[in-house]
Amino acid sequence: MKKWLKNKIAAISIAFSNVEKNFINQEAKSLDENVNQERRHTQGMLSDSLLHGEVTQEVKNLRWRTYKVLKASDGITIEYEYTDENGNLIYKTKKFDNKLALRNVKVDTFDDYELEMVFNNDEITISVDDAMSKYIKEYEQPVNSTHENGGLVTSHGEITGVEYFATNKTQAPINITRTYPPRFAIENFTKRISIRKINDTERLIEFYVSKYPNEYNKNSKLFIKEIQKAIKSGPRNFSFLEFDEVEFVTNKTIGVPDFLHYSYKILNFNKIVEFDGNYVIKFNAEILIDGEDILSEYIEKELDEKYNNKEAKKQ
Numbered sequence: 001m002k003k004w005l006k007n008k009i010a011a012i013s014i015a016f017s018n019v020e021k022n023f024i025n026q027e028a029k030s031l032d033e034n035v036n037q038e039r040r041h042t043q044g045m046l047s048d049s050l051l052h053g054e055v056t057q058e059v060k061n062l063r064w065r066t067y068k069v070l071k072a073s074d075g076i077t078i079e080y081e082y083t084d085e086n087g088n089l090i091y092k093t094k095k096f097d098n099k100l101a102l103r104n105v106k107v108d109t110f111d112d113y114e115l116e117m118v119f120n121n122d123e124i125t126i127s128v129d130d131a132m133s134k135y136i137k138e139y140e141q142p143v144n145s146t147h148e149n150g151g152l153v154t155s156h157g158e159i160t161g162v163e164y165f166a167t168n169k170t171q172a173p174i175n176i177t178r179t180y181p182p183r184f185a186i187e188n189f190t191k192r193i194s195i196r197k198i199n200d201t202e203r204l205i206e207f208y209v210s211k212y213p214n215e216y217n218k219n220s221k222l223f224i225k226e227i228q229k230a231i232k233s234g235p236r237n238f239s240f241l242e243f244d245e246v247e248f249v250t251n252k253t254i255g256v257p258d259f260l261h262y263s264y265k266i267l268n269f270n271k272i273v274e275f276d277g278n279y280v281i282k283f284n285a286e287i288l289i290d291g292e293d294i295l296s297e298y299i300e301k302e303l304d305e306k307y308n309n310k311e312a313k314k315q
Helices: 002-023 046-052 057-072 100-104 128-139 161-167 220-233 301-308
Strands: 076-083 089-095 114-120 142-146 152-154 175-177 192-197 202-210 245-249 260-275 278-293
Touching (some): 046 057, 057 301, 100 114, 202 220, 202 260, 220 260, 220 278
Antiparallel strands (some): 076 089, 114 192, 142 152, 175 245, 192 202, 202 278, 245 260, 260 278
16 A cells, blocks of 8 residues: 555656646746647646646645655554454554664764764666666667677677666765865765764764675775775875765655755764774764755645644545
8 A cells, every 4th residue: 555655646746846847937838838729628627737737726735635645654564463254454554663763773882972863875776768878878879689698789799787787877865065076976885874963053974885895886996995095094185075065855764754854064074984894984064954844835724724623525
């Protein structure tokens, strides 16, 4: 049921995205360039508004209803409980306590600051089509044939799995602001970020980078060597340690709910330690945004009040 709900939400989100893009378009053009200018027989219906990028009150209500359901389902798991006398499977729902999960997270003892959250930096991968198009553009046009092992063949030969994933660029959900581009972007090698509380306004931000090279990332070995050099000679003149701000929006983050925006200003580099198979790269930071709900701007007060009063839905 949860998987079905997520699929539905994903589909609706795409429609919402089209609505938003059309809404902010100064020319207010329809998304369909060939739409008939005469009044459509479906005009006024919710499905028609979504299709043509019209921000009606029904669209706004659907958007907020969807976001509200998504937030309410955060941390809920469905577990099998028993089978009744008629052979029906009975399930129960269980609310996962995100704060308690922090107790199971291991952190190094070089610092004794309280752990506030753990943000997983799972990469967002571009589509296979885009990735292959990029590879072909860089390495030559393909020959219309495949290798006997199933790989795509170009004039340079077969594209192996390692070559494909090495060139398959991904986007990290961590957003980092810099003055100058680095040789290595730390966010592209970071598995997770731990946020530890120093005081009310400052945090210790810890970037976890695996000590072991990633065979699918051709730059992984080079970056690990760069970290080792920084440990031996000190942090000066290493561009991967030089950035101004770091921000992210929580999603399955341990310790805090989803859809919260956090932003930090980097004050200074702290240190690099080895812990649990990782290099932990630490920075002192000042809080800029401390968990703003990114969905709050979409609240429909009238609809929300109906939910709070448990009013029956009109057919």
